[in-house]
Amino acid sequence: MTTISDTVALLSFLIAHPGITVAEAARATHRSPRTLVEELNGLLMCGVPPYSPSDYIGLTPLRAGDDSPIELHYASHFSRPLNFTPPEALAIKYALEHFSHGVDRETLAQISGLSAALESSLGGKAGAALRSAGRGFVLPARTERMRAMIGKLMQASEDRRVVEIEYYSSHRRRLDKRRVGVFEIIEHGAHFYVYAWCELANATRHFRLERIRSARVLDERFDRTPPERRDAGRMAPLFGGKAKERMLVRLDEHAAPDVVDDWRGVEGVKIKELPGGRAKMDMPLFNPFWALGFVMSLGEHAELLKPTSLRKELQGLLKDAIAAHA
Amino acid sequence: MSRRVIKSPTIMGEAMDKGERLLNLLSALLKSREGLIWPEIEQIEGYGDARPLRSRQKRFERDLHDLEAAGLTITLRTEEGAKRRYSLDRSNALLPTLDLTPEQRLLLYRVGRGYLESGGAGPMQHYLSSALLKLQAGSGLAAMPDELPRSGVMRNVLRRPAEAKHLQAIGVALLERRRIKFKYTDRDRRQSTRAIAPYALVCRRGGWYLVGYDGERKAERTFRLTRMAGKVTQADAKSRSGEYEIPTHFDPERNFASDHFGRGLGAFKGVRVRFDADVAFMVENEFEGIHRIERLAGGARVLHLKEAFGHELFRYLGEFAGHWQVLGPRELREFVVGRLKGSLKANK
Known part of the structure; x- marks a missing residue:
């Protein structure tokens, strides 16, 4: 559901990012290029009296596959997005609170800084809601070592490095060393899983985070791209597939x-x-x-x-x- | 570059896309410093069609209501000759300038990727999406990093499929501060219909619980989501958001802790469990710094818990079949041995 508030924010985003392409804007705003183009093309009929050509919102013709910059004309009223509503302020607060359960110390400090910046900047009802709200989605504490492990594995993924992990396999019932390339970390139910390419299995695998005893980032580069569709392998039933x-x-x-x-x-x-x-x-x-x-x-x-x-x-x-x- | 074809101002406003009409109205209100009177509003596409005047004015009033729901305040001033002038309160209409650092913007991107792209935001999806877009739009010119991260931590607020629908309805009500009602079956299988102001959702050992204020009982109560039956709905279908406020010093864990094994009445005290060396690191991964862990010679560990409910602890121990031993207290040890013997008898 796109609201007037989202539409204005989208316009403001494009004004603040001149020269951005459809693909970049879609990625940065967590939409598919197709959705973004549909939303933007819907703006073409909007304007203000007296409706001379310069009173309408103008955009270069857009297609989802376009790689050329988006050109936006007449939208000066929308150079800033509308203020937060109280539910939006609460959603960002609760999401940051929930997110903080799976981040390392450095990211935690960034979250604190961001929360403080929002609390001091936002005014009106949204600001009041943000400052008075307590915790909304309360999770059990997670250990520092698991947060640090998430940070380390994510950094290795960003740097495209191979990681050697010591992993306790519940099937083999023993610790093994494996060389993996991390694609993502996925929260499912009460656990985090590391979705990675495993050299030992020569396939993608999901490793439960608590069962990793150690992780050593190697100098070797990992350039494999994740499969288009995530193959959950043996964990398929857990993620919604069919069990043997x-x-x-x-x-x-x-x-x-x-x-x-x-x-x-x-x-x-x-x-x-x-x-x-x-x-x-x-x-x-x-x-x-x-x-x-x-x-x-x-x-x-x-x-x-x-x-x-x-x-x-x-x-x-x-x-x-x-x-x-x- | 193409410019649009100008439409006739007599287009039927009702047939016009509502989002388009609202954007036209908002544009005009933002552009006009002194506000708009009806003859000016009629000039805006979407309000000047051939429908009767009262019908178009009602459409305009509904649209004003929608703008107010988006957080805007529209003031109405009656002037000489009974002219009604509508103007936008600009003091809080637009997001203030936020000087976020590139790192903070990257963090916002990661939050968006983690929840919105994974589909794991659950009840927060809609409001989180618009909040993040506003923050990215309003926090400085072209401050997004040139290269966005290719990977991320994909988060999910949902714990159990059986509670998904309830989590969605309760979570939205919590964000909007609306009271809800639902049918509930308690631990003793007694059924009742409850009207609750949601204060928080607390997760324990894989499931969500609602902590909220029960107006009929005049007290805070806790409800397990999987014990709710049917639909969770708004207590008052006509109510607007912001129906209640949560007390400033409310602590969601005062009566119901998110501790891994719970605490309170009926919990075992002074619990000690020994884990074999080969699985000890998993216990440390989960509890180091949260509960005391004693290191034994040979690599085994003893997990010390101030409190634990027997069945919640036993569910966790089940994951380490054959690798643990309850050392104390005696009552818990007896409880566990009883469970083990019972299980063996049932599975002979």
């Missing part, structure tokens, strides 16, 4: 309500509610290690029905865990 295997779990009336609440609506998960408040869950099996933990954490309230091989593995783990507490 499935697991079937029966939940008793104590576990079923909460577990069903948590998993209802998740792609690929089938829930059958049974008499007496019990339930059966048929779900993608993307990670046996995770699946064992999931069933084990529900104690006597969950029975792993399929696959039977995993059930045997669960029995072994439970016996070991009980023995450890003897």
Whole structure:
């Protein structure tokens, strides 16, 4: 939904960036070139009385594939964007607060500086909303070492360097050294994943951030570009794809309500509610290690029905865990 | 370069694109220092068509309302001869000059990329998008770096698909400060309809909880999003944004902590869990500097927690199957061993 406020901001952005191309403007404003061109072409009919040619907004003809500079005429009223509304002020505050959970110390300092600059500059209702608002989207604390790891991996990606990581694979159940080229870091659910090219696998992989013990940035250059479509590989079910295997779990009336609440609506998960408040869950099996933990954490309230091989593995783990507490 | 073809001023204003008409009106208000009277407004494309005068004036009033919703204040002055003059309050109409550094602008770009391009902004999407655009537009001439970063951290406020719809509705209400209502099933499976002023959303161990003010009970209450049924709607469909204010000293974690394993009534105190050397670094990755971690000979670690709910801790331990041992307190150890034995019996 494009509002009058967005339209004016877009005009102001173009006035402040003379000579910018469609592609650059689209990238800087987080739009597709096509969306940007549609929005801009919609402005061509706007003007003020007495409607002489110079009273209309004029733009060079635009196409999404254009690489020539955007020329904008008559828009002097819009050299500054409209002021913030209170929800906009709150959105930027809450987004910065949320963003700060996944950044290194240096970026954190920049966020503080930016927040202070906004609080002191904005006036009116928006300024008041910004200064009086407390926390809006509250997340659990994240450790300094994980924030630093995110910063290091992102810098390596910017500098196009190969990184050697020590990674604990839940499938192999051991630490391995791998050489990777980082494309992006992705937040999914409660975790961060490093999306990278892995030389060991000769394919893209998602590495869970907490399972990286160390990361060493090498002098070697990494020039591979990410695939056009992100290949989630073994993690595909987690990111919305299809699993090769499935697991079937029966939940008793104590576990079923909460577990069903948590998993209802998740792609690929089938829930059958049974008499007496019990339930059966048929779900993608993307990670046996995770699946064992999931069933084990529900104690006597969950029975792993399929696959039977995993059930045997669960029995072994439970016996070991009980023995450890003897 | 092309110039547009001039349209006839008699074009049907209702048929005209509303955004275009609003931009025309705003242009005219910004251009006019002394304000506009109706004969001047009629000259603006979108208000001078052949429809009856009252219909066009109503259209103009609706458009004024939309401009006010965009944060603008339009003042109305009645002059001699009952002439009504509309003018824009310029004092707060435009974004003040912001001297942001190139680093801060780059940070804003990263925030935009992280949330808007990943589709992870959830309820913040619309307002965050317009706020970022305004900041990039209003923070100095051509100050964007020549080369924008090619990678980034793609963020996502959504935790569980099952709570997506509720998070969207509650998050927007939180930004707009609107009261909401929803059907809720509590832990004892009792159902009720609640009307709440959202104060904050708190995330714990993978899910969102709403903390808000319950006017009927005259107290703050916490609600797990996955226990809300049906649609979350505005408590008063006709209300405008800014229905309530959050008390200045409100602490979202006063009654409901985002601590990884929770705290409060029913939590185990003085918890100690030992982790094997091969997984110890993962515990440090998650908790170093947040909880005390004791280093043991051979590389094992003991995680010390002041408080933890048994089931929340057990869910975390499940990820390290076979690599941990609860050392204390005794009651928690018994709880855990009971769970393990129960699980073995259920999975024989």
